[in-house]
Amino acid sequence: MTDPLAEIVTLLQPQAAFSKVVSGAGRWRVRRTQAGEPFYCVVLEGASRMAANQRAPLVLEPGDFVLVPEVFTFEMSSLEPPADTESHTAPVELIGGGFRLGDADAPAEVQLLVGHCMFGSPDAALLLSLLPELVHVRGDPRLATLVKLVRDESRAQRPAREVVLARLLEVLLIEALRSAQTSTSPGLVRGLADARLALALREMHERPEKAWTVAQLAETAALSRSAFFERFSRAVGIAPMEYLLSWRMALAKNLLRRRVGGIAQVAERVGYSSASAFSVAFARHVGVSPSRFLQDG
Missing domain, CATH: 1.10.10.60 (Homeodomain-like)
Known part of the structure; x- marks a missing residue:
């Protein structure tokens, strides 16, 4: 029988665009305004807070995976953010790769893999309207393995790198969406969760x-x-x-x-x-x- 979720994700033509490892220590906060770019984040160690598209903040724990198919406003911070609500922390690039938020000299309290992708389909806006506004998955080792593969492939300069990344990302999206069985956001996934x-x-x-x-x-x-x-x-x-x-x-x-x-x-x-x-x-x-x-x- 036809799998509607797989069909829509395939039509979206997901492509890897950017990913990086970010660590944080002390109090920090980052804000972004983006033109509807899809964003994902996996928590490798520690915990942090995240809010996207005016939604209530989420406390992210180790192993959590978040996918926001369309990001317009975005904020991420330490569990205890800076007292000044307007303050913004500029990431510092680390020797050996990765970026640091907050205290550059202190041991890392949280480590995240964050990134965004792009959808090759000219009909992305229509197809994205059928998906949840936010997917938050906790305790899924399959997703953690897939994200690690995406990170490793994005750093390597192997033949057919872009093709492999596109396929990994497609699988990652399907896994994330079908894992969101308890999503409270209206969309195709929530409909499919109802037998x-x-x-x-x-x-x-x-x-x-x-x-x-x-x-x-x-x-x-x-x-x-x-x-x-x-x-x-x-x-x-x-x-x-x-x-x-x-x-x-x-x-x-x-x-x-x-x-x-x-x-x-x-x-x-x-x-x-x-x-x-x-x-x-x-x-x-x-x-x-x-x-x-x-x-x-």
């Missing part, structure tokens, strides 16, 4: 060409129509038909970009009985007609 909703989500992904109705999807999930609609909207963050439309448009754009058949064939594969009906829906959702999208692509 009944997962049945409907997998059907939508496996058969996007079917003329689904809310009633049919509710029957698949063994729920009443109203209960399914409310439960799906609360867990995934958007209504069932809105999710299905977003997924169909993501698939359509991918098929058109790869020149997999003409507009009529793509329309049929994503659930439209005619090229004209598909063109109207595509133009409304994407902003340009399928033919113009093909020309621009």
Whole structure:
């Protein structure tokens, strides 16, 4: 059966962009404002505090892994941050590699592997909207092993380094997202964690060409129509038909970009009985007609 999470992460085309080992001692605080870059952090030793996108601060412990698919505001600090709320600590590059925050002469109290990646898909904004805003995983040794492999590969100058990094990062993202079974943030992962909703989500992904109705999807999930609609909207963050439309448009754009058949064939594969009906829906959702999208692509 189709795995919706793997499909979306594959379509995202994750690519390694940057990673570094950061240690801290004493009181320190760093702040960043970023244009929606995906951020990850693994705590190798010690503990620290982190807040992203105006969310409540998290206390990170050894072995924790955090993934924020889109970072706009970000703050990380020692467990006891500096008294001055406006203070900012500049990282100091260490001899032998890595960066230090806080007291450069004191023994390290915390060590982190932090980094950000980029998504090669032009549809990243759409696909990211289907994922949780923040993933926090604790006590997962598989993730720690994957992050170590990413770090080692990023430092080495081996043949096909970028290809290996991209594949490792893809696996890392899937592992992090599927480990987030208790995520409180609405999104695809939270929907898949609900056994009944997962049945409907997998059907939508496996058969996007079917003329689904809310009633049919509710029957698949063994729920009443109203209960399914409310439960799906609360867990995934958007209504069932809105999710299905977003997924169909993501698939359509991918098929058109790869020149997999003409507009009529793509329309049929994503659930439209005619090229004209598909063109109207595509133009409304994407902003340009399928033919113009093909020309621009």
